[in-house]
Amino acid sequence: MSDIPFDQVDKNAVSDETLEFVRVNCLMELSSLYATRMFLRDFQGNPDFCQFQSIWYFEEMRHYLVLREYLKVFGAEPDFESLDEFDTDLKPAPWPNTLAMHWCGELRLGRWYLQWSKAAPEPVLKQVYKHIADDEFRHAQAYEDFMERALAEDPSLLLPFANASKWMLVNPQGDKHPTTYGAGSADGQAVTDRIDGYEDMQGWIQESVPDEVERGLEIRILKTLSRLSGTQLQSRSDLVRLTLSLQEEASMPPPTPNPSV
Ligand SMILES: [Fe+2]
Ligand SMILES: [Fe+2]
Numbered sequence: 001m002s003d004i005p006f007d008q009v010d011k012n013a014v015s016d017e018t019l020e021f022v023r024v025n026c027l028m029e030l031s032s033l034y035a036t037r038m039f040l041r042d043f044q045g046n047p048d049f050c051q052f053q054s055i056w057y058f059e060e061m062r063h064y065l066v067l068r069e070y071l072k073v074f075g076a077e078p079d080f081e082s083l084d085e086f087d088t089d090l091k092p093a094p095w096p097n098t099l100a101m102h103w104c105g106e107l108r109l110g111r112w113y114l115q116w117s118k119a120a121p122e123p124v125l126k127q128v129y130k131h132i133a134d135d136e137f138r139h140a141q142a143y144e145d146f147m148e149r150a151l152a153e154d155p156s157l158l159l160p161f162a163n164a165s166k167w168m169l170v171n172p173q174g175d176k177h178p179t180t181y182g183a184g185s186a187d188g189q190a191v192t193d194r195i196d197g198y199e200d201m202q203g204w205i206q207e208s209v210p211d212e213v214e215r216g217l218e219i220r221i222l223k224t225l226s227r228l229s230g231t232q233l234q235s236r237s238d239l240v241r242l243t244l245s246l247q248e249e250a251s252m253p254p255p256t257p258n259p260s261v
Pocket of ligand 1: 029059060063132136
């Protein structure tokens with residue numbers, strides 16, 4: 001945080017609209033708090049992953065805090081008292097799907113932040129967004145390493161990994177971020193539904209993130225899944241075909257042992 005020159009923020013370069021974008025973005029980053037509770041509950045069988053959570057949580061909260069500090073320069077930081085309005089519990093879910101969803105989610109967020117860093121009208125905000133993008137890409141790599149390790153122990157995990165990735169790639173403009181989406185919340189209400197101004201934020205995301213960014217994400221995800229599955233995946237249809245064949249394999253009864261042996 002001390003690397004960021006908050007005293008050099010050029011206030012004249014920041015419009016009310018940009019400040020509002022940063023405010024909603026700041027509150028979205030707070031959702032790592034609810035996700036951490038979910039991770040520690042649903043990944044109980046994986047102590048290594050739970051230990052990694054201490055780093056992930058620290059870095060995600062740093063995103064919330066750095067954006068909060070930026071808003072403070074303008075006296076526009078979120079009110080501490082109102083933060084519990086956004087709190088939620090995420091429903092228990094199978095950990096392999098959660099892991100793959102977060103892998104894709106971090107890759108997508110890294111691309112968004114990089115885009116916002118390029119588009120930011122103010123130099124310090126540019127710098128903040130570049131740092132956050134770097135963190136999100138590093139998180140994606142950590143999730144990918146955990147997926148690869150889990151797969152080496154249990155190859156059948158390829159099916160939930162491929163299914164969750166497919167879900168993340170389809171309809172990307174929808175409510176798809178794993179820490180904030182409504183269906184994952186215990187009361188069915190998305191974290192983002194609780195954030196006043198999120199609808200505008202969604203519009204800004206669509207305006208600021210060109211289609212080729214999402215296409216780049218798809219290529220990146222397919223490349224890794226090709227490596228992990230040993231199958232060349234060049235399109236989403238290839239991924240659908242892979243999940244169907246894995247599904248079929250998984251539903252086949254195990255071969256009967258030969259009684260003569
Ligand atoms: Fe983050
Ligand atoms: Fe992240």
